[in-house]
Amino acid sequence: MRFVAALLAVVLASPAFADCPLDLGRGTGWVVFSNHYMLAFRSDPLRIETGEPFALVLNVCTKNGKPAELVAVDAQMPEHRHGMNYRPTIVGADNGRYRAEGLVFHMPGRWELTFDVRAGEETERLTHDIILK
Amino acid sequence: MTRLLLLLALLAGGAGASNAQQLLDWSADEIASVGQHGPWPPPPVRDPSNRVSGMPAGILLGEHLFNDLRLSGDGRMSCATCHQAGRDWSDGLAKARGNVELDRRTPTLWNVGYLHWFGWDGAGDSLWAQSIRPLLDPREMNGGPARPATLLRSDAQLACGYGKAFGEKPGIDDEKLLVDTAKALAAFQATLVSPRTSFDDFRDALVAGDRDRAARYPLAAQRGLKLFIGSANCNLCHLGPRFTSGEFGDVGIPFFVRPGEVDTGRHGGLGRLAASPFNLLGKYNDDPTGASARRTRHVQRQHTNFGEFRVPGLRQVGRGGPYMHNGSVLTLEDVVKHYSEVSPDRLHSDGVPVVRPLALSKEQSADLVSFLRTLDTEVPPRPAAPPLCP
Numbered sequence: 001m002r003f004v005a006a007l008l009a010v011v012l013a014s015p016a017f018a019d020c021p022l023d024l025g026r027g028t029g030w031v032v033f034s035n036h037y038m039l040a041f042r043s044d045p046l047r048i049e050t051g052e053p054f055a056l057v058l059n060v061c062t063k064n065g066k067p068a069e070l071v072a073v074d075a076q077m078p079e080h081r082h083g084m085n086y087r088p089t090i091v092g093a094d095n096g097r098y099r100a101e102g103l104v105f106h107m108p109g110r111w112e113l114t115f116d117v118r119a120g121e122e123t124e125r126l127t128h129d130i131i132l133k
Numbered sequence: 134m135t136r137l138l139l140l141l142a143l144l145a146g147g148a149g150a151s152n153a154q155q156l157l158d159w160s161a162d163e164i165a166s167v168g169q170h171g172p173w174p175p176p177p178v179r180d181p182s183n184r185v186s187g188m189p190a191g192i193l194l195g196e197h198l199f200n201d202l203r204l205s206g207d208g209r210m211s212c213a214t215c216h217q218a219g220r221d222w223s224d225g226l227a228k229a230r231g232n233v234e235l236d237r238r239t240p241t242l243w244n245v246g247y248l249h250w251f252g253w254d255g256a257g258d259s260l261w262a263q264s265i266r267p268l269l270d271p272r273e274m275n276g277g278p279a280r281p282a283t284l285l286r287s288d289a290q291l292a293c294g295y296g297k298a299f300g301e302k303p304g305i306d307d308e309k310l311l312v313d314t315a316k317a318l319a320a321f322q323a324t325l326v327s328p329r330t331s332f333d334d335f336r337d338a339l340v341a342g343d344r345d346r347a348a349r350y351p352l353a354a355q356r357g358l359k360l361f362i363g364s365a366n367c368n369l370c371h372l373g374p375r376f377t378s379g380e381f382g383d384v385g386i387p388f389f390v391r392p393g394e395v396d397t398g399r400h401g402g403l404g405r406l407a408a409s410p411f412n413l414l415g416k417y418n419d420d421p422t423g424a425s426a427r428r429t430r431h432v433q434r435q436h437t438n439f440g441e442f443r444v445p446g447l448r449q450v451g452r453g454g455p456y457m458h459n460g461s462v463l464t465l466e467d468v469v470k471h472y473s474e475v476s477p478d479r480l481h482s483d484g485v486p487v488v489r490p491l492a493l494s495k496e497q498s499a500d501l502v503s504f505l506r507t508l509d510t511e512v513p514p515r516p517a518a519p520p521l522c523p
Contacts, residue, residue, distance in 0.1 A: 051378045053427045081484030085380060086431040102431030106380040107369050107487070133165070 020061030024097070032128045036063050037117050039070075039126055044099075050108050050132055053086075056100040062119045071123065072116040073100040077109055108132045156348040157355045164339055166362040171336045171374050173448075178246035178323040181420040182259050182413055183316045186323060190297040195321025196518040197294060198314055203284050204268060206275035207232075212267070212318065215239045218515040221452045222325060227460030231273035236390040238460035243449050246323025249379050249428055253442045253458040254402025258429045259418075260319035262411040265311060282310035294521035312417045327448040332358075332507040350507070356497075357504025365472070365491050365501065376447035376508065381438065384488050385475040386457050388440045396459070399441035403434040451509040465505055469498045 022040040025031035029042030041058040048054050060068045070090055076083045088100045105111050115126045159167070177187060185191025198204065199212045215229055216222045222242035224230070229239040237253050245251070246260060257263030267273040268281065285295050285303040295303050298317055303310055335350035361367045370378050381399040388395040406412055406429070413426035420426070442458040456462040462471055473493040480488055493501065 050372060051380065053431075077484075079485045080482070080487055082437065085433065085435075086428065087433040088431060102427060104428070104431075106378050108372065109369070 021059055021096075024057055024059050030128055032115070032126045034124060034126055036119070036122070037061065037068060037124055037126060038063070039115055039117065048105060048130065048132060051104065051106055053102060053104050056088075056103065056113075058098045058100065058115070059096065060098070060115075060117050064119075066119040068117055068119045070098045070100075070115065071118050073103070073113070075103060075105065075111050075113045077107065078112050079110060080107075105130075105132050155350075155352050155355075156344055157352070157359065159339060163359065163362060166368065167336050167358065168340045169368075169373060170376065171333055171340070173329055173333045173336075173374050174326050175247060175374055177326075180246070180259065180261075180319065180323065180425070181422070182418045182425040183261050183319055184419040185298050185313075185316050185320045188298065188320065190294070191299075191317050191320035192324055193321075193518060193521060194291070194294040194298045195317035195319065197291065197521055198281075198318055199321055200518070201284070201291075203288075204274060204276050204280060204314075206277060206280070210274050212264075212274075215267075216242050221449050221512070223453055225454075227455040227463075229273075231267070231270070232275055233272050235272060236396055237458050238455065240445065241449065241453055242322050242325050243327040244375050244446055245325065246319075247375055247379075248377075248443075250381075250402075250443060252402065254398050254405070255381060255443055256402035256405035256409070258406055258413045259425075260322060261312065261315040262409065262413070264315040264318040264322070265411055268311070268315070278311055279307045281314035282307040285310050285314065290521045297522070309417075312411065315411075316419075328510050328512060330448070330508055330510045332504075335507070351503060353500050353503035354507045355504075357500035357502065360493075360497060360501050361504055365493075366487075367472075369487055370444045371447055377444045379444065381441035381443055382487065383437075383440045383442075383480065384457070385471070385479045386442075386459060386461060390459070395440075397439055398458070399438040399443075400434065400436075403432065403438060406432075407434075447505060448508050449510070449512075451506040465502050466498070469493065469501050469505075473498060 020038055020040075022031060022038070024042045025040035028046045029040060032039045032041075038061045039058060041056050044055045044057055056073060058070055058073075060070050062068045073088050073090060074083060084104055085106055086102050086104045088102045091099050091101065093099060109132060111130050111132060113128045113130060115128075117124055117126060180186035185194075199216075202208050202211045204211060210231065215224050215231070216239065217224055223239045227238060229235040229237060240253065248260070249258070251257035251260055251263035252266070257266065268276045269278060282303065285291050292303055295313070299313055331350060332354070335347055335354075338344075338346035361371075370380075370382055372378050383398075388398070390396050409415075411417055413420075413429045418426060451465050454464060456465070456468045462468050472488070473491045475488060475490050477486060477489060480486055
């Protein structure tokens with residue numbers, strides 16, 4: 001936990017990320033980052049229930065300050081090797097945030113969220129695990 | 134007299150001690166899992182896509198229409214012909230019988246209002262859209278699209294009931310009256326909520342930490358429940374208070390309905406959903422927010438949907454049967470045997486299979502059945518519906 005906090009502090013200290021709004025990742029949200037991207041998101045509603053539709057509200061930034069784009073959001077259960085029965089759609093909002101609508105985790109267990117992000121020609125896939133009990 | 138009182142006290146004490154010993158050890162995780170299967174009953178259904186959902190006048194009109202033989206082409210079949218109140222809203226047959234014998238079993242209507250996909254293949258995305266299908270299907274009621282409208286306009290009682298439910302007289306638009314008929318039918322069906330069971334008493338007591346009350350639940354059922362939420366993983370799909378995810382799965386039942394002909398299940402259902410003018414993306418959805426159409430908007434048709442069928446809820450399961458979408462499994466014991474011995478080759482799963490042969494012992498199988506039977510309860514006979522316009 002301390003390591004993650006320290007790493008986050010180092011990342012945030014870089015000038016480009018310093019402008020990246022991460023409020024979505026606070027509290028009940030999550031922050032995912034790689035060498036090039038940082039993604040902050042939370043679910044709507046905040047509590048994800050098995051079998052119930054939910055949306056993700058996201059913000060994506062690049063380390064070098066280039067504009068970043070969210071291309072796709074999906075989810076799989078790696079153990080069972082199946083995805084969702086639903087295909088989310090992404091809508092960009094005026095405030096630079098994205099909203100991925102139409103996700104449903106239809107089983108309890110480990111779900112791996114995947115986020116395809118792009119800045120110019122460079123595309124990368126970020127992942128984040130959510131355990132649903 | 135003193136001896137008698139002493140004997141009674143001993144018996145009472147003995148019974149208490151015996152009860153106390155009848156509660157298995159339940160871990161915090163297990164209690165949390167059991168807790169997810171309640172509370173019961175849930176709040177009444179209110180379907181925003183149906184403007185008469187939850188409205189007494191709509192419900193009453195729906196009950197009258199549900200029992201009305203005149204909705205069928207030959208005047209001999211109503212919804213209640215297959216969905217019989219005295220048979221837990223099914224018919225007890227392996228395969229439904231309309232004008233002809235069908236390929237699938239009549240599903241129970243208990244708790245149907247809480248679903249989000251309807252029919253074994255989920256071709257309906259609302260209870261009212263699903264209710265249109267048997268009215269029109271030539272293999273079932275074969276009523277034709279104009280029959281409900283003609284009936285609503287010509288029968289004074291039904292016309293009066295329609296006026297009370299929808300706030301206007303039956304008009305000249307036959308398709309609108311077909312949809313409104315289905316919406317009234319749906320409003321009625323959504324009230325069919327199964328009663329509380331001994332499982333619910335156990336679940337509530339366990340969650341509340343009331344060991345004495347929890348100990349009244351039979352030991353075999355407790356063992357079966359531990360299997361259900363534990364090593365057998367039944368609650369991966371049979372989850373929540375209704376014991377279903379409401380989604381679809383392939384549990385190893387053969388696809389073939391006749392030589393050379395298969396039931397494509399969910400795959401075909403999604404095709405029919407997309408083609409239906411009555412789906413929630415269409416003009417008959419009464420929900421101005423569009424939120425009720427979220428699943429329909431985002432559902433995706435995948436090759437894995439082939440041969441998948443809706444996961445049924447398990448409340449009143451022991452009173453139903455035959456089982457599975459095609460009625461091919463006769464008893465609850467046979468259902469457990471199926472999951473104990475299902476062929477992994479038939480299921481061809483790449484990863485950790487959701488359905489796998491459980492290899493249950495005879496005792497474990499009996500325990501699982503004992504648990505499932507605690508999801509059943511007796512239901513008093515249903516009184517006749519009051520008149521629409523006395």
